[in-house]
Amino acid sequence: MEPCRLPAALSISLLIFLFLVEVVSAEKKSAYHALDVVSRLREVSSPVQVYTTSGKEEKMVSPWSLQVFHRDGLVMGNVSYEQRLRERLERDSRRVKTLNRWVEKKLNGNEKERIEGKAKIDDVGGDVISGLSEGIGEYLIRIGVGTPATMEYLVLDTGSDVTWLQCKPCSHCYNQVDPVFDPSLSTSFTAIPCDSQLCNELDTSGCDKKGCLYGVSYGDGSFTVGHFVKETLTFGTAPVKSMPIGCGQDNEGLFQGAGGLLGLGGGPLSFPSQLGSSGTTFSYCLVDRYSDSKGTLRFGPGAVSSEKSVFTALLKNPQVNTFYYVSLTSITVGELLVALPKNVSGFDEMGKGGIIVDSGTTITRLQAQAYGPLRDAFLAGTTDLPRADGMSIFDTCYDLSGRQTVEVPTISFQFSNGASLALPASNYIIPVDSYGTFCLAFAPTSRDLSIIGNFQQQGIQVSFDSTKSLVGFADNQC
Incomplete structure (x- = not known):
């Protein structure tokens, strides 16, 4: 008995359908990150390593x-x-x-x-x-x-x-x-x-x-x-x-x-x-505080992992020359795109507004009109996770106790030149106790200045090139 053969047109249609299913599945998968709840709780429960000044000083990787x-x-x-x-x-x-x-x-x-x-x-x-x-x-x-x-x-x-x-x-x-x-x-x-x-x-x-x-x-x-x-x-x-x-x-x-x-x-x-x-x-x-490794500070031409970095323009505010401004135009949360208002993505002619990259601020602050849509988009992608009470500056928290891993929407920064930086889940979901309460690690601000904090920068090599007026981000380069 001869095997059943599909008409050629139907075979092609079936292949296209299967291909589209795979593409959609891959896109949906990339829209979510897995958060290892158990590992994060184990890390925060570990004793803090105390630095001492005794003994031989550790050697630097290089002179700079x-x-x-x-x-x-x-x-x-x-x-x-x-x-x-x-x-x-x-x-x-x-x-x-x-x-x-x-x-x-x-x-x-x-x-x-x-x-x-x-x-x-x-x-x-x-x-x-x-x-x-x-x-x-x-x-x-x-x-x-x-x-x-x-x-x-x-x-x-x-x-x-x-x-x-x-x-x-x-x-x-x-x-x-x-x-x-x-x-x-x-x-x-x-x-x-x-x-x-x-x-x-x-x-x-x-x-x-x-x-x-x-x-x-x-x-x-x-x-x-x-x-x-x-x-x-x-x-x-x-x-x-x-x-x-x-x-x-x-x-x-x-x-x-x-x-x-x-x-x-x-x-x-x-x-x-x-x-x-x-x-x-x-x-x-800046490595995670609970990592066994240490971060690095480098100067000179070899400081940047150019092949693995995504670059965007370094903006200089003529009124405030200390800060490193970038043009962050939108934030992708899962499958949703959150457009940022102009006073967040850039400063005006008077130097007011904009967003800076700062090593000393911990949690990223966004103006309320930008933070609200970001939070709402994240909530829309986490309806299956049990909510918990807010804590301190955090208003979006979850009770993840008893869970091994959870899927959370991927958060990516989109810059004006088309560059994109996808954050690891551990860079935007923070444990706030050792029992399983986790919160979205962003916060609103009522002031003009927005700030990309160091919690979002963990594990990412952040580089500044004042000659070319560029800021670079390279994941997994610490």
């Missing part, structure tokens, strides 16, 4: 490649995950408010502030920030300061320009892990004259008989005040001589163990700007 640590490793004592997260979100909210306040001050054209005579915090304006923004940034590096070099933990911060650290003699110094830097033991410590261009570039500056003064203060009462000087900073085996830094003799606040801050912003006093041609390109990788 440093390891990046999360700040939790400098927090002493047995602190629960829930408490650490709440404190982190409180710091984050204060930082977002202060960044916006600083932008508003710049846009209003306020005059530079001056400190006269002996540095006093009462003489320093309350709205000037340097990146710690009412707490401490979330990631740290370890570098040598002075000659001979002494090792210090510094906060890595793309949201500020001035690099500073605590210095002896201290009238007030907060507790830090390393000994406070003693400039009298360094042969490369040099004062900056009051009439120099470097001193004039400071937002808050002054003068005494020893030279230029700087001041940075924060809305919660934290501050640093001292002399603006030149000193050698050593990255691995590479010394950078005559780098302008703040030498803070009067410092108070919730800085949690780090000695100071490395300013990676785009302004003229930032470390990349002062580094010259070697600083026109740099990148960082």
